[in-house]
Amino acid sequence: MTAPRIVDPGVVLGQALADASPDLMRHLLGTVINSLLSAEADAVCGAEWGQPSPARTNQRNGYRHRDLDTRLGTIDVAIPKLRTGSYFPDWLLERRKRAEAALISVVATCYLLGVSTRRMDKLVESLGITSLSKSQVSRMATDLDGQVAAFRTRSLLDAGPFTFVAADALTMKVREAGRVINAVVLVATGVNGDGHREVLGCTVTTAETKEAWNVFFADLVARGLAGVRLVTSDAHRGLVEAIAANLPGAA
Structure with a gap:
């Protein structure tokens, strides 16, 4: 988006x-x-x-x-x-x-x-x-x-497992140190077995890259994200590869 x-x-x-x-x-x-x-x-x-x-x-x-x-x-x-x-x-x-x-x-x-x-x-x-x-x-x-x-930084174990995850990036212009620059907000939302939906994580980066998505998903996994069966996202190559690397078995 x-x-x-x-x-x-x-x-x-x-x-x-x-x-x-x-x-x-x-x-x-x-x-x-x-x-x-x-x-x-x-x-x-x-x-x-x-x-x-x-x-x-x-x-x-x-x-x-x-x-x-x-x-x-x-x-x-x-x-x-x-x-x-x-x-x-x-x-x-x-x-x-x-x-x-x-x-x-x-x-x-x-x-x-x-x-x-x-x-x-x-x-x-x-x-x-x-x-x-x-x-x-x-x-x-x-x-x-x-x-x-x-x-x-909360643990995601108590509310999980999150069966469904949606991931996307929002590109926006922000003012920093008196100048306008591009920034990207990476956001992931999860739905657990009870149908409860919540924001799993959100971070700001300078560009939507494979490395940025890898760090983002690695943090989610480290905090307890597991049991994911389906991830909804766009076809951004870095995002798709990060999903495959950090959430093996998720469709």
Whole structure:
């Protein structure tokens, strides 16, 4: 599959992850939302939770829980309460659709390219939140990075064996260091014996080559991909050879 124009990888992968791994996306989305709420409440209080500071103007006082319905399912949102006055995240609950779209896009982008403080900072700014400190944003990025890394390196044994696998490459133009370059995203989706479908792996490379596909499939096999009977792909020679080399016996 080739994209003839510049596309947003976060949007593309966000749709793929939402379709094939709704539990993952719901969990990551909930983590990002609750982290943002906690960090913004700290900013309203003038100091971080549990930290003494002469700049503190208020204190946290537990949470009130609220269900947030999203396209990925219902998320338990923990809204911080304050001892004096109140805190309400209008950027999330009053502008729900715009906030949800931005959050899903950044979660997918973090999965695809890794998490950085700068990327999380841009997310916060896109939602109209300007009161968070760099250290708060950095901690949010670190927490999310750990979850993303755990998913990308997770064992595939528990959910497998995956009887059917689909593999494809998406060619897109991305901006890097002030210039536009071509990048290729390799994606594999699997279906197990129970009919459960999920994204098995995703990686970015400079070109769709036999070597790139070999490394990609070797990683999937090392993480436990087995029992594959049928692989659906295009006729790219490098992809076909990598399938034969790493998944012998699969049609």
